[in-house]
Amino acid sequence: MFTHRIDSATYLKLLEVQDSEKLFQLIDSSREHLRNWLPWVDKNTTVEDSRQFIQHTLDQFAAGNGFNAGIWYQGALAGVIGFHKIDWQNSTTSIGYWLGEDYTGNGIMQKAVSKCLDYAFLELRLNRVEIRSAIGNVRSRRIPEKLGFTLEGTIRQAEKLVYGYVNHNVYGMLLEEWEAKENSSTYDDETYE
Template sequence: MFTHRIDSATYMKLLEQQDSEKLFQLIDSSREHLRQWLPWVDQNTTVEHSRQFIQRTLEQFAANNGFTAGIWYQGALAGVIGFHKIDWENRSTSLGYWLGEDYTGLGLMQKAVSKSLDYAFLELRLNRVEIRSAIGNVRSRRIPEKLGFTHEGTIRQAEKLVYGFVNHNVYGMLLEEWEEKENSKTEDDEAQG
């Protein structure tokens, strides 16, 4: 089973059917917060919808087409992160994520994205990971910017949200860039140790 420890209070693990109610409760308690940036929120109105979503993500993982994991913080489901799908021919994927409103501002997502990049580059040996974020979604944009992704451009009217179409910023990270960043971090740690 896919489980990755992030820190002493936080880990990622595949969502399982037994998590359906917790997932639905997290979505429902953060509905207004999430609706602003996630077009699927209004279609998830029952525990059964969450159960169906989890089933699709388990099938995705079984097909070796990426993962969707819950982010668990202090024993509670705080959010979701995962690869949309993996293009094995080009060794690339895109990453999506969200947190329940009560879990924002704790640094959880930056750590979860970093751990997901380790998995993508070091375990799966992918060459490229992309993150797209609505231009107005400042918190989401900060994640790839802080992790050293390259802003590669803007896609106009890329997604229809409840209030209309929004432009997306596209951020990319390459395997060689992640390895260079990780090597630099290791050298800094050794110099301080």
């Protein structure tokens, strides 16, 4: 199974069906926090919905078309991160992520995204990784900005959220850029998210 240690308190592990209850509880306890930026939140209303999502992600991983991993922090499920899909012909993917409200502000997500970039570039040898974020989602945008992604443009009305359509900033990172940064990157533990 896909498991990657980030630090002594944090690791990524592929979501499994037995995580359905924990995933649902995390979503449910952070529903108001997540609803503003994630259109699927109001569709995940039962443990069965979380189980179906996890089964879909396991099928995705088995097909070699991306993954969704739980972000585990101090033994608890704190959030989810993964590749939406992998375009093997063009060696590209995009990363999506979210944290439960109680886990924000601890630097968890920047470390998790960095670990996923290592996996994409150093293990899978992909050439490009993209992150899209609603312009108003400042915390989400900080992740690619702090990791040195290039802001490549804005897609107008890219996503419909509960309060209407939002524009997305598109950030890109290339393999050659990540390799150049790999030895010079350091984390600022105080200001991750």
